[in-house]
Amino acid sequence: MEYIDEHTRSETAKDDFRSLRIQYDDAVHARENSEKQMELISTQREFEALEKEIKDASAKEQNLLKLLHVKEKQVHEFSERLTEKEQLMTLQKQEVDSEASKIEALLADKRAQLEALSTKCDSYIGGDITVDLYNKFCNIVKNKKGKGIVPIHGLVCQGCHIVLPMQFVNVVRTAKEIEFCPYCSRILFYEEIEGAEEQFRKSIEDIDIEEGGLADFVDSSEFDDLL
Known part of the structure; x- marks a missing residue:
């Protein structure tokens, strides 16, 4: 101007x-x-x-x-x-x-990189990875800023940092099927890190104590004199 x-x-x-x-x-x-x-x-x-x-x-x-x-x-x-x-x-x-x-x-x-990557990704479709699963994963990556697969440390999802149910974590640890975080929808895998295993065992022990209730703390023989 x-x-x-x-x-x-x-x-x-x-x-x-x-x-x-x-x-x-x-x-x-x-x-x-x-x-x-x-x-x-x-x-x-x-x-x-x-x-x-x-x-x-x-x-x-x-x-x-x-x-x-x-x-x-x-x-x-x-x-x-x-x-x-x-x-x-x-x-x-x-x-x-x-x-x-x-x-x-x-x-x-x-x-060119994207085309090569797309071709490589397409080659994985089949068997355990269905078209629906592939499309779902693509949407997750797109919506989660490129981070579609995250580990679990202890009981915590490293994508949304929310504590997951122990039973669900056990299922993820078996790695038999692809599991998604119920909160952030990312694909999960269990990753062994220092301190995480101890946290996991402690969580199991806490649940066992809750399920045992007072039976773990009271000796039944104490009631024999009353019977």
Whole structure:
């Protein structure tokens, strides 16, 4: 937008310069014609009138010449600024074209990788991995920011960090079937890490205690004397 405005002002200055040039040339011709007529005059009155005409023409000529020089300088300044802007725009265009080429090359590489990956993924469909399971997994990856398979540490899903039921974790540990987290829908697998196994055993012991109830804490022989 700035370049367009500058270019418009430059063109206006050029038009003004051409107009002043025409006016200046006309003033020069008028003065020269008046000077030629000096040879033809015969009276003092004609001489004085023609002399005034020549002076006026000379004054107009000089005034137009000054304006012409000012406008010529203005046109030159506009031209220099426009040249600088054009050079800058050319440089910027080269940089943009270079970056666009890099981006296009990167996109082409990513498209090729994606196509190869898609072909590889399609090769897995069949047997245990059905089309429905494959599509479900693709949707999970898409909706979960690229993270579709997560481990369980102890009883905690590492995708949503919610504690899972122990019985469900036991099923995941067997790895007989593909199981999904009931909370975040990601595919789960059990991962052995330091401290997780102890946490898992403690959870089992806590459940056993709850199921045993008071029977684990009261000796039945204490009631024999009352029977």
